[in-house]
Amino acid sequence: MAIKQFYLYGSAPSTAIDVDITPVNTIDELKRSIAAVYGVVQAEGIAFQAENEDLPDLHDVENASHPVGITIDGHAVRAVPGPRGLPYVGNYFEVYPDHLGNNQRLFEKYGPIFKTTNMGKTVCQTNDPILAQIAFTESDFFSKEIVDDHPLHPIKQDAAGVFLSDTHNPSWKMVHKFLPPALGPKAVRHYAPIMNDEVRVSFPVFDELSARDEAWNPYQYMLKLSSAAVGKIVLGQDFHHFESVDTPFHRLPLAMAELLSINKKIASMGQWYSQLPFGDPKRLRDLQQQISDTIVSSIHAATAAGTEDLPLQDAALKSADVIDYLTRAVDADGQHLPVKNMVAALTVAAGAGFTTTSSLLSWLVYGLVAYDGMQERLLQEMVDHDFNDDTEVTPEMLEDLPMLDKYIKEMQRRHNPSYQPGRTAQRDVILPGGYKLNKGDVVIVALHHIHMNPKIWNNPDLFDPDRWDTERVKNRGRTDYVPFAAGQRMCIGFNFALQEIKIFMCKLVWRYRWLKEGEPESDYDPFFQLIRPINLYVRTQKRDEWPSKSSSMMS
Numbered sequence: 001m002a003i004k005q006f007y008l009y010g011s012a013p014s015t016a017i018d019v020d021i022t023p024v025n026t027i028d029e030l031k032r033s034i035a036a037v038y039g040v041v042q043a044e045g046i047a048f049q050a051e052n053e054d055l056p057d058l059h060d061v062e063n064a065s066h067p068v069g070i071t072i073d074g075h076a077v078r079a080v081p082g083p084r085g086l087p088y089v090g091n092y093f094e095v096y097p098d099h100l101g102n103n104q105r106l107f108e109k110y111g112p113i114f115k116t117t118n119m120g121k122t123v124c125q126t127n128d129p130i131l132a133q134i135a136f137t138e139s140d141f142f143s144k145e146i147v148d149d150h151p152l153h154p155i156k157q158d159a160a161g162v163f164l165s166d167t168h169n170p171s172w173k174m175v176h177k178f179l180p181p182a183l184g185p186k187a188v189r190h191y192a193p194i195m196n197d198e199v200r201v202s203f204p205v206f207d208e209l210s211a212r213d214e215a216w217n218p219y220q221y222m223l224k225l226s227s228a229a230v231g232k233i234v235l236g237q238d239f240h241h242f243e244s245v246d247t248p249f250h251r252l253p254l255a256m257a258e259l260l261s262i263n264k265k266i267a268s269m270g271q272w273y274s275q276l277p278f279g280d281p282k283r284l285r286d287l288q289q290q291i292s293d294t295i296v297s298s299i300h301a302a303t304a305a306g307t308e309d310l311p312l313q314d315a316a317l318k319s320a321d322v323i324d325y326l327t328r329a330v331d332a333d334g335q336h337l338p339v340k341n342m343v344a345a346l347t348v349a350a351g352a353g354f355t356t357t358s359s360l361l362s363w364l365v366y367g368l369v370a371y372d373g374m375q376e377r378l379l380q381e382m383v384d385h386d387f388n389d390d391t392e393v394t395p396e397m398l399e400d401l402p403m404l405d406k407y408i409k410e411m412q413r414r415h416n417p418s419y420q421p422g423r424t425a426q427r428d429v430i431l432p433g434g435y436k437l438n439k440g441d442v443v444i445v446a447l448h449h450i451h452m453n454p455k456i457w458n459n460p461d462l463f464d465p466d467r468w469d470t471e472r473v474k475n476r477g478r479t480d481y482v483p484f485a486a487g488q489r490m491c492i493g494f495n496f497a498l499q500e501i502k503i504f505m506c507k508l509v510w511r512y513r514w515l516k517e518g519e520p521e522s523d524y525d526p527f528f529q530l531i532r533p534i535n536l537y538v539r540t541q542k543r544d545e546w547p548s549k550s551s552s553m554m555s
């Protein structure tokens with residue numbers, strides 16, 4: 001038996017442990033064995049050395065007379081760097097309120113991964129696409145496990161299966177079997193008419209706002225619009241959001257938006273705060289109950305309709321809405337999704353559905369008034385495709401609107417609503433670059449900062465939809481652009497979101513001219529769980545003329 005002593009370079013040689021290298025025949029096999037012992041994610045990054053001499057071949061390692069040091073990508077193995085914190089609050093005042101700006105500064109100072117502690121919660125953040133890909137891949141190394149330090153911990157809910165529960169919880173597998181077919185590309189196509197109707201219903205209100213010629217805050221109305229669509233398509237409910245300019249919000253979207261806002265605050269304040277029996281934590285629990293009660297009533301109403309059971313894929317195409325789908329859909333064993341999972345999953349799908357799309361729609365409106373020429377180019381594309389006031393926007397039409405597509409892609413690069421999907425180390429792990437994590441450490445894939453990483457994106461601050469036509473962007477890496485995350489726990493609603501947003505944008509850009517009111521404020525709301533614009537005001541004018549077709553389209 002050939003036993004050699006190995007240690008992680010960067011630690012003292014006295015920490016070396018015995019490893020039996022008898023079964024190993026090549027240097028690559030040795031690297032793989034060592035990777036398995038130490039949890040090195042990419043074995044090919046391993047190199048060996050002793051007494052500051054490189055040991056490139058197997059026989060060099062075999063003949064070494066001292067403990068063999070292990071380096072990763074030419075680096076010593078090191079803890080994830082980060083700023084020193086203050087007692088109790090940690091790095092809170094260094095990160096908040098401008099967490100996007102401050103985290104950018106920390107990436108510039110510490111490199112592709114850094115660690116901060118805020119009020120007792122410690123997370124690592126990465127803006128590196130390779131590290132992101134490793135974290136996003138459900139594996140022996142990482143999983144979505146919502147531990148105490150995870151940003152979703154205050155609203156963790158096992159029964160939800162999706163979004164708010166651990167991948168290892170059996171409810172994830174269960175809900176993930178039932179919910180995605182209802183949000184897959186085919187199912188979403190059959191919701192296009194409802195999406196057209198929802199935006200049409202909003203016209204009298206936007207007409208009235210245009211006639212008043214007053215400045216208004218688009219977020220409130222985009223929230224009304226996107227929650228109305230999700231209310232109809234996911235929950236089968238009419239929220240009556242567009243009866244007049246001042247119609248109040250339905251209590252369900254209001255409760256969900258408040259819940260997210262409170263969660264962001266609780267998550268940034270730490271574990272002790274979430275345990276309080278009064279104040280924000282109590283309000284959070286009350287809101288959760290209120291939302292669940294409303295959804296239970298919707299399920300009862302759908303079940304009372306007594307429709308036939310159908311296999312998952314058929315149910316997805318024949319159901320009137322997602323709630324109708326879930327009450328009818330049965331799996332290969334003829335089983336329904338249990339009601340407790342149904343309530344929680346519907347709550348999550350509805351909440352995830354409209355909070356994200358309302359923020360993105362608001363940024364898209366922001367782009368119409370902030371970025372020169374965008375509105376004109378989007379309108380021209382519709383003119384060239386023979387749009388008119390009554391055009392029913394179909395999924396087929398959307399496939400042939402490249403400007404709209406790249407405008408939305410660029411907006412999700414520059415101002416994506418979601419920014420902090422977290423994954424948890426399942427064992428002690430050594431990442432490329434030699435960064436060592438302990439089991440239970442949380443890595444946040446900083447979506448905004450990947451999208452703003454100058455190593456990936458030329459001139460990342462510049463809003464430039466045409467970059468999507470360049471070879472560099474077309475040939476980008478798999479995790480260079482991840483607005484919906486990646487891997488098994490990525491967004492299952494992205495088909496829904498993109499179709500809805502495209503239909504709404506077509507209709508709203510066709511019908512209204514969007515005008516700047518003051519200097520558009522690109523600042524985001526630092527106290528919201530998602531990135532949404534704050535203090536954005538616009539005015540609209542109902543269009544009464546449109547440009548002519550481009551000359552290239554005349555023939």
Ligand code: HEM
Nearest residue numbers: 162163352353356360418421484485489490491492493497
């Ligand atoms: C612009 C719109 C949207 C964005 C940017 C977005 C983004 C994301 C991201 C980043 C995740 C991963 C979260 C994590 O890993 O912790 C996610 C998950 C999810 N999203 Fe979306 N989303 C959008 C719209 C929607 C819509 C419209 C729906 C449903 C109607 C939806 C339903 C979900 C669900 C259920 C999950 C959890 C999947 C799972 O846990 O396996 N999303 N979304």
